[in-house]
Amino acid sequence: MPVEKPSIAELLRQTSILEAVSDSARLDLEVLLCHVLKKPRSYLFTWPEKVLDQQSVKHFNDLLKRRADGEPIAYLTGEKEFWSLSLEVNAATLIPRPDTELLVETTLDLLDKASSRVLDLGTGTGAIALALASERPAWEIIAVDTVAEAVALAEKNRQRLGLENVSVVRSDWFEDLAQQKFELIVSNPPYIDANDHHLNEGDVRFEPGSALVSGNKGLADIEVIICGARKYLNEGGYLLMEHGYQQAGAVRDLLRAEGCLQVSTRKDIAGHERLTLGRF
Numbered sequence: 001m002p003v004e005k006p007s008i009a010e011l012l013r014q015t016s017i018l019e020a021v022s023d024s025a026r027l028d029l030e031v032l033l034c035h036v037l038k039k040p041r042s043y044l045f046t047w048p049e050k051v052l053d054q055q056s057v058k059h060f061n062d063l064l065k066r067r068a069d070g071e072p073i074a075y076l077t078g079e080k081e082f083w084s085l086s087l088e089v090n091a092a093t094l095i096p097r098p099d100t101e102l103l104v105e106t107t108l109d110l111l112d113k114a115s116s117r118v119l120d121l122g123t124g125t126g127a128i129a130l131a132l133a134s135e136r137p138a139w140e141i142i143a144v145d146t147v148a149e150a151v152a153l154a155e156k157n158r159q160r161l162g163l164e165n166v167s168v169v170r171s172d173w174f175e176d177l178a179q180q181k182f183e184l185i186v187s188n189p190p191y192i193d194a195n196d197h198h199l200n201e202g203d204v205r206f207e208p209g210s211a212l213v214s215g216n217k218g219l220a221d222i223e224v225i226i227c228g229a230r231k232y233l234n235e236g237g238y239l240l241m242e243h244g245y246q247q248a249g250a251v252r253d254l255l256r257a258e259g260c261l262q263v264s265t266r267k268d269i270a271g272h273e274r275l276t277l278g279r280f
């Protein structure tokens with residue numbers, strides 16, 4: 001029988017509801033409760049005996065039920081942290097992954113110039129473009145996505161963060177992009193095979209297929225990007241892409257077939273081959 005006027009401590013004890021879907025049940029409860037109360041986590045530990053009003057309890061219980069049905073925390077709170085930036089997220093785009101910070105890190109390593117032009121293909125929330133823009137205020141960054149809702153979301157995030165050096169444009173990869181040249185192209189494209197069982201597990205079930213799934217064993221979009229890149233890169237320009245942990249060899253072959261030099265792969269913190277780059 002649920003308590004009618006539960007305290008913070010009582011609400012946070014309901015871990016068993018989430019144990020089947022989450023290996024961080026207690027943390028999930030804390031994050032959802034902070035979201036409902038619009039307070040930092042420290043508030044929960046300072047005021048455990050505080051009783052919630054009915055509206056907040058209802059809001060919390062609704063979110064808890066959706067989480068118990070598997071919905072990702074980021075879609076419930078509407079935000080996700082990436083490269084220490086708080087980004088708004090919604091079901092039109094992928095939730096930014098910590099793994100993808102490797103693309104940002106590698107880009108910053110490769111291009112140690114104060115001013116540069118960079119293209120982010122398939123920007124989604126804008127995560128990569130906005131992280132780069134926050135680190136390199138003098139770079140000019142174009143972020144494209146083919147999904148209109150993603151373009152709107154990335155633009156909203158850009159405005160929220162006040163990053164003036166990013167332009168968000170709608171384009172299907174290079175298709176609708178005006179001819180121009182960049183020093184570097186970065187992308188986290190869809191790269192999962194449609195039959196991959198991961199698509200039926202966890203958070204991924206709630207994310208849009210357009211951001212996850214690609215034909216030809218997950219390589220179709222990567223191939224389009226590799227084949228189109230030369231026209232948009234200065235001589236010696238870089239292309240770097242995230243890919244699945246078993247795709248590095250295939251991506252290196254595609255880059256070499258396009259005549260790229262200095263083709264190499266970087267591993268993520270889990271030791272998986274996570275991104276591959278080449279120089280045109």
Ligand code: GLN
Pocket residue numbers: 094097188189190191192204211212213
């Ligand atoms: N790395 C993500 C996952 O495995 C997929 C990201 C993508 O397809 N670009 O869930």
